[in-house]
Amino acid sequence: MIALPALVRAAERQEELVASAGHPQRCRVCGCTEADACEMADGGGWWWVEPDLCSACAGSPEQE
Numbered sequence: 838m839i840a841l842p843a844l845v846r847a848a849e850r851q852e853e854l855v856a857s858a859g860h861p862q863r864c865r866v867c868g869c870t871e872a873d874a875c876e877m878a879d880g881g882g883w884w885w886v887e888p889d890l891c892s893a894c895a896g897s898p899e900q901e
């Protein structure tokens with residue numbers, strides 16, 4: 838007999854905790870995260886401009 842392992846539920850709970858507390862960074866515009874970052878048009882240069890704003894959504898550097 839194999840009952841649903843408590844480990845599975847524990848793991849799911851762990852993921853929720855990590856998502857909410859471990860790496861809370863998530864772009865407020867596009868919703869991307871470090872694990873699922875935007876693809877930059879120039880093929881690189883993705884970073885956090887602000888804790889909740891990725892470089893893809895920050896506009897061009899010359900924008901004032």
Ligand SMILES: [Zn+2]
Nearest residue numbers: 864867891894
């Ligand atoms: Zn973004």
Ligand SMILES: [Zn+2]
Nearest residue numbers: 869875891893
């Ligand atoms: Zn992004």
